[in-house]
Amino acid sequence: MNKLAQLKLVVPIIIILAIVVYALLWSSNQNNVADIVLGSVVIVGTIPLVFDIVGSFLKRKFGVDYIAITGILASLLLGEYLAGAIILLMLSGGELLEEYAYKRSGNELKKLLSLEPQVAHRYSKDKLQDINVKEVQVNDLLLIKPGEVVPVDGVLTSSEASLTEANITGESLPVTKVAGDQIYSGTVVMDNSVQMTVTSSSENSKYQQIIALVKEAEKNKAPFVRMADKYSIFFTISAFLIAGLAWMISGDPLRALLVLVVATPCPLILAAPIAFASGISIGAGRGIIFKSGQSIESLGKAKAIIFDKTGTLTFGKLAVESVISLGKYSEQELIQLTYSAELHSIHIIAKAIKEHAEKANIAALNATNVSEDFGLGLRAIINETQLFFGKPALVKEYDSIHSQARAIYEQNKSEGLMLMLIMSQSEVLGYIKFSDQARPDVAATLKKLSKLGITKQVMLTGDNETTAARIAKAYDIKEYQSKCLPEDKLNMVKRLKEQGFSPVIMVGDGVNDAPALAAADAGIAIGVLGTSASTEAGSIVITSENISRVADAVIVSRRVLFIAKQSIFVGMGLSFILMFAGAFGMFIPVVGALAQEVIDVIVIVNALRVKGLKLA
Numbered sequence: 001m002n003k004l005a006q007l008k009l010v011v012p013i014i015i016i017l018a019i020v021v022y023a024l025l026w027s028s029n030q031n032n033v034a035d036i037v038l039g040s041v042v043i044v045g046t047i048p049l050v051f052d053i054v055g056s057f058l059k060r061k062f063g064v065d066y067i068a069i070t071g072i073l074a075s076l077l078l079g080e081y082l083a084g085a086i087i088l089l090m091l092s093g094g095e096l097l098e099e100y101a102y103k104r105s106g107n108e109l110k111k112l113l114s115l116e117p118q119v120a121h122r123y124s125k126d127k128l129q130d131i132n133v134k135e136v137q138v139n140d141l142l143l144i145k146p147g148e149v150v151p152v153d154g155v156l157t158s159s160e161a162s163l164t165e166a167n168i169t170g171e172s173l174p175v176t177k178v179a180g181d182q183i184y185s186g187t188v189v190m191d192n193s194v195q196m197t198v199t200s201s202s203e204n205s206k207y208q209q210i211i212a213l214v215k216e217a218e219k220n221k222a223p224f225v226r227m228a229d230k231y232s233i234f235f236t237i238s239a240f241l242i243a244g245l246a247w248m249i250s251g252d253p254l255r256a257l258l259v260l261v262v263a264t265p266c267p268l269i270l271a272a273p274i275a276f277a278s279g280i281s282i283g284a285g286r287g288i289i290f291k292s293g294q295s296i297e298s299l300g301k302a303k304a305i306i307f308d309k310t311g312t313l314t315f316g317k318l319a320v321e322s323v324i325s326l327g328k329y330s331e332q333e334l335i336q337l338t339y340s341a342e343l344h345s346i347h348i349i350a351k352a353i354k355e356h357a358e359k360a361n362i363a364a365l366n367a368t369n370v371s372e373d374f375g376l377g378l379r380a381i382i383n384e385t386q387l388f389f390g391k392p393a394l395v396k397e398y399d400s401i402h403s404q405a406r407a408i409y410e411q412n413k414s415e416g417l418m419l420m421l422i423m424s425q426s427e428v429l430g431y432i433k434f435s436d437q438a439r440p441d442v443a444a445t446l447k448k449l450s451k452l453g454i455t456k457q458v459m460l461t462g463d464n465e466t467t468a469a470r471i472a473k474a475y476d477i478k479e480y481q482s483k484c485l486p487e488d489k490l491n492m493v494k495r496l497k498e499q500g501f502s503p504v505i506m507v508g509d510g511v512n513d514a515p516a517l518a519a520a521d522a523g524i525a526i527g528v529l530g531t532s533a534s535t536e537a538g539s540i541v542i543t544s545e546n547i548s549r550v551a552d553a554v555i556v557s558r559r560v561l562f563i564a565k566q567s568i569f570v571g572m573g574l575s576f577i578l579m580f581a582g583a584f585g586m587f588i589p590v591v592g593a594l595a596q597e598v599i600d601v602i603v604i605v606n607a608l609r610v611k612g613l614k615l616a
Contacts (some may be wrong), residue, residue: 011045011092015085018042022082038081045088046072067236067263074260080589083261086597117151123195133202140198150187153205154196155180160375162190164348165462174348176375191347192374235572239263239579246583258582262592263575271567271603278610279560286615287543288553295539298521300557304456304501305449305550306492306516308508309463309471310436312526313547316509318352319437321417325430332362334422334430340365341380341389345372349420352434377420388423395423404428416467436467441548442475448551452558456501460484460492462512489516497521507550508538524550552615559613563606571603 018041025034049069068091075084120133121143128143133151136142141157144150150163161177165187174190177183183196185205202208239259247256276293283290290296310316323331339357342350343364357364367380377390388394392405405421405428412419418434446457459480461468468482481492489506493516496504503521506513517523517538525538527545542549578595581587587595 011048012089014041015045015089015092019082019085019089022085035079035081038085039076042072042076042081042084042088045092049088049091067239067260070240071260071263074257075589078254078257078261078589080261083589083592083596117149120151121145136198136202138198138200142196142198143193144189144196145193146189146191148189150183150185150189150196151205152185152198152202153200154183154198156183156194157197158192158194161192161194162375163187164190231568231572235575238576242579242583250583250585252585255583255585258585258587258589258592259579261589262578262582262596271571271607272564274604274607275560275564275567275610278608279556282611282613282615283553283556286549286552286556287546288549288556289541289543290553290557291539291541295522296557296560298503299505299540299554300561302454302503302505302522302554304458304496305454305505305507306458306460306489306496306520307477308489308506308513308516309459309461309468311509312439312507312513313442313459313471313475314436314438315545317437318348318418318434320352320356321433321435323430323432326428328427328429331430332360334432335360336362336365337382337387337429338389338420338422338432340367340382341370341378341387343367344370344380345378347372349418349434353432386425387429389420392421394421395425398425401425401427414466416464416470438471438474439545439547441546445548445551446475446477448548449554452551452554454505454554456496458492458496460489460516486512486515489513490519492516493519505550505554524553526550555615556613560610563610567603567607570606571599574599574602 018038022034022038025031025037046069049072053066053069068087071087072084075081075087117133119130120136122129122131122136123141123143136152142151142154156177156179159179161183162174163177163183164174165184182199184207185202186207243256243259243263246259247253272293276296279296280290307313320335323334325331325334329337335353335357338353339362342353344367365382367382370378370380372378373390373394375391376394377388379394380387380389392402392409395405396402401423405423408428408431409419409421412431412433415433420432420434422429422431449457457477457479459468459472459475459477461471461480461482462484463471463482465482468480472478472480481488484492489508489512493504493506496502505522505524506516506520507524507526508514508517509525509527513525517525520539522540523538524540524542526542526547526549540553542553575596578592578599582592
């Protein structure tokens with residue numbers, strides 16, 4: 001913190017102490033000493049404001065601070081030191097309150113880099129060595145172990161690999177890659193260790209491209225403009241014009257000074273930050289963190305909203321969608337058989353089956369000779385029966401059952417769900433459908449947003465067209481785009497702005513959403529477990545996984561904007577009444593200062609009405 005900033009910080013404290021001393025000296029009939037003490041403090045406290053005004057003038061920026069400085073100087077010239085001190089206190093205190101409201105969220109952009117792997121396993125003369133990722137070169141042969149993040153872009157050299165690309169594409173389900181397929185940095189190896197040949201350095205990898213997009217989007221985001229400044233030119237010119245005319249017509253400079261004393265812009269300066277701070281307080285209590293005043297303003301005026309699907313409209317993890325029995329076993333028995341076998345697996349399907357069975361209090365049977373065919377499924381003997389759990393290829397040696405399994409698999413493929421067949425050596429016993437688990441209240445939230453006037457609703461996903469269409473239909477979303485990469489999401493934000501839908505809201509949770517979150521007028525990062533990238537890129541963070549908080553954030557923002565503007569207009573209106581009264585000499589400076597403080601109280605109380613907002 002520089003010396004000027006430190007001085008601005010202590011000004012309100014010094015002024016309060018000086019007013020106390022002034023009152024004590026005045027009560028002791030030491031009027032001259034009291035005036036000198038308070039007048040000196042006001043002069044010193046005005047120095048930071050003078051520097052700000054000079055800086056603003058050099059940058060050709062016009063603000064209400066011009067009136068404040070003139071009002072303080074007028075108070076000093078009139079010998080109304082207490083009035084000048086109060087004006088300075090309200091002005092400096094308002095600045096501190098505003099800064100607090102806009103800087104309450106910390107900067108975590110630097111944590112983005114910590115998400116990428118630091119070590120790579122490279123083969124060198126048939127030996128495996130751990131090296132720094134930055135040392136990886138094109139054509140190097142790397143090993144990636146289960147659960148590890150792919151460090152750089154490359155081509156798969158192993159015969160097959162199961163990967164999750166959620167960090168890059170947002171694809172909710174794991175994808176199977178075969179030898180020769182491109183794999184990207186940021187993806188995670190699911191099962192067995194795999195080998196890859198490097199095609200790009202770490203600096204040019206897909207993950208680093210995402211980081212670059214976030215930084216570029218952050219640079220292109222316009223700075224927040226204080227709401228008061230939008231009305232400052234009119235208010236300032238009007239105040240000086242009334243003061244000038246009062247002096248010119250009456251011939252008495254006291255009339256001009258009276259106008260300037262009551263024309264201090266405290267209502268303008270205080271209304272917005274108090275309303276915004278109240279909104280931030282309400283949001284925090286509901287798990288909604290507004291990181292700046294601009295985020296509230298943009299969200300309150302939003303015309304369109306974009307949702308990432310995976311991890312936002314859905315939880316981003318598999319769940320049992322339905323169980324279909326083909327006659328021999330009941331649905332519960334099929335789950336029991338599958339659960340008994342999947343207890344021996346760490347695959348994501350196994351996790352979904354375990355959660356479903358345990359929730360239903362289903363006990364496992366004894367499963368023997370359990371073996372897993374990578375990418376295909378499980379084999380197990382349960383109740384002296386050889387069973388298969390997985391894809392049709394698992395029973396390809398049994399021609400009759402293999403053709404039946406393939407027919408069922410292809411028939412259900414169009415639904416966009418993951419399918420597990422349960423088979424014996426002679427027949428298909430049934431199958432289980434898995435889907436990305438939907439968040440509750442999504443449909444209700446979308447309807448609420450429509451009632452709030454945000455009818456332009458778009459869903460983006462890295463999923464295939466079939467899955468995207470199914471989800472969009474379930475939520476009655478008219479516009480969606482599938483197979484999205486981070487740059488596609490960023491382009492959608494830009495496109496909606498160009499089409500006149502600004503301000504645009506973007507709601508997401510992952511690294512792949514970060515560029516779009518940063519570029520949107522209001523980026524909402526949802527989920528307390530969201531990545532640092534999305535948390536930093538988003539201007540609003542929802543700490544829970546409750547999607548209804550998105551609508552709540554819009555409601556709070558609109559309430560803040562309404563009351564902030566109302567407070568400004570009420571304050572300006574009452575100030576104009578006092579200015580005209582001062583121009584006709586209807587009160588003395590002390591009365592004017594007191595009347596101005598009444599206006600300040602009215603504005604503050606009205607702005608605090610934001611805190612009375614009740615959310616469902």
